Amino acid sequence: MARSPRRRTAVLKVSSQGEPVAAIERAAAILRAGGLVAFPTETVYGLGADATNSAAVLGIFKAKGRPRSDPLIVHLAAMDHMPSVAGSVPPIAWKLARRFWPGPLTLILPRGEAISPVVTAGGDTVGVRVPAHPVALALLHTAGIPVAAPSANRFMHTSPTTAAHVLADLDSRIDCVLDGGPCAVGVESTVLDLTMQPPRVLRPGGVTLEALRTLLPDVQGPSDSTPRAAPPELVVRAPGQMERHYAPRARLVVFDGEREAMLEALVEEAQEATARGDRVGALVPDDEAEALAGLSVVAIRLGAGDLAEISRRLYAGLRALDEQRMDLILTHTFGRTGLGLALWDRLRRAAGGRLREV
Numbered sequence: 537m538a539r540s541p542r543r544r545t546a547v548l549k550v551s552s553q554g555e556p557v558a559a560i561e562r563a564a565a566i567l568r569a570g571g572l573v574a575f576p577t578e579t580v581y582g583l584g585a586d587a588t589n590s591a592a593v594l595g596i597f598k599a600k601g602r603p604r605s606d607p608l609i610v611h612l613a614a615m616d617h618m619p620s621v622a623g624s625v626p627p628i629a630w631k632l633a634r635r636f637w638p639g640p641l642t643l644i645l646p647r648g649e650a651i652s653p654v655v656t657a658g659g660d661t662v663g664v665r666v667p668a669h670p671v672a673l674a675l676l677h678t679a680g681i682p683v684a685a686p687s688a689n690r691f692m693h694t695s696p697t698t699a700a701h702v703l704a705d706l707d708s709r710i711d712c713v714l715d716g717g718p719c720a721v722g723v724e725s726t727v728l729d730l731t732m733q734p735p736r737v738l739r740p741g742g743v744t745l746e747a748l749r750t751l752l753p754d755v756q757g758p759s760d761s762t763p764r765a766a767p768p769e770l771v772v773r774a775p776g777q778m779e780r781h782y783a784p785r786a787r788l789v790v791f792d793g794e795r796e797a798m799l800e801a802l803v804e805e806a807q808e809a810t811a812r813g814d815r816v817g818a819l820v821p822d823d824e825a826e827a828l829a830g831l832s833v834v835a836i837r838l839g840a841g842d843l844a845e846i847s848r849r850l851y852a853g854l855r856a857l858d859e860q861r862m863d864l865i866l867t868h869t870f871g872r873t874g875l876g877l878a879l880w881d882r883l884r885r886a887a888g889g890r891l892r893e894v
């Protein structure tokens with residue numbers, strides 16, 4: 537769809553269940569015509585285009601400023617559509633799909649012919665998932681096409697969990713955003729490569745490693761090392777796993793270690809930075825916000841410590857502190873079990889690949 541770069545992005549409000557239907561139909565028509573539509577999924581907002589239309593998919597890379605070497609996930613309305621986008625579907629893919637779809641799991645499969653090579657960055661594999669959000673499912677059903685969609689943020693920036701976040705990054709660069717309210721999971725899908733033996737998690741996410749192990753006991757966890765240090769075949773396998781990603785504009789320091797030690801180091805760093813005159817923000821569970829009460833620190837509360845709630849609030853918290861023009865943002869990791877592993881991965885990358893060990 538030819539569009540002037542200055543045209544404003546249409547904001548279509550929908551309920552979390554995808555009503556009114558007219559809004560979904562309008563967004564679906566834009567997708568079918570080769571346009572760009574941002575839409576809510578249960579993880580983060582995606583920026584969608586027709587996965588069979590190379591020109592449309594190129595528009596995604598252009599709008600985001602994303603390098604064309606980083607492949608996109610194809611979103612499907614139902615698992616039965618897998619054979620139409622994948623070259624072959626192994627039995628384990630069906631088994632995983634039955635257990636975890638619709639949901640935050642992306643399966644890497646051999647690429648099928650129908651998908652534009654722009655989607656797969658010229659590679660011979662394709663990532664597919666059926667998202668769990670009713671708005672995403674209604675859009676996919678109505679459009680009747682596979683939809684390529686990365687997170688709807690500018691390249692390397694924090695992923696969006698509300699329509700306002702999408703507009704902050706992409707207003708006037710995309711045709712439309714379906715505003716269906718905030719996302720429930722808050723971190724992206726788990727990316728699982730089924731073309732490797734044994735299968736490997738390339739990116740931890742909304743479906744935990746522990747949950748995958750119940751069906752895939754030999755699944756490999758994400759590579760702990762940096763892509764630079766990782767074996768070359770893994771760099772090729774996980775092309776988008778850059779060291780700096782999901783990042784706020786402010787300098788971010790993430791402490792890693794025992795809980796008490798992390799909090800102590802965080803408070804100390806906050807004291808030093810505020811004494812220097814820095815504007816300091818912190819992202820911490822409710823009880824830790826108390827420990828910062830005496831300092832002039834803007835503390836964003838992440839809830840009572842439940843990992844699902846922390847995941848849901850994390851990206852919005854980073855963006856809120858950026859909006860308040862902080863010089864420095866302080867936070868820490870939340871273990872490595874369950875959703876803690878995805879949080880650990882995102883926080884480390886948001887901080888440019890480094891954790892402050894305590």
Ligand code: TXA
Binds near residue numbers: 582640661663723776
């Ligand atoms: O939850 C999500 O996955 C969200 C929503 C919108 O579905 N999408 C998302 O897309 O996070 P994106 O593009 O921001 O991240 C997709 C990740 C990238 O790291 C990319 O490199 C990887 O998945 N990926 C996609 N296709 C791949 C493939 N064929 N092989 C290896 N990695 C792939």
Ligand code: MG
Binds near residue numbers: 686687695
């Ligand atoms: Mg992304």
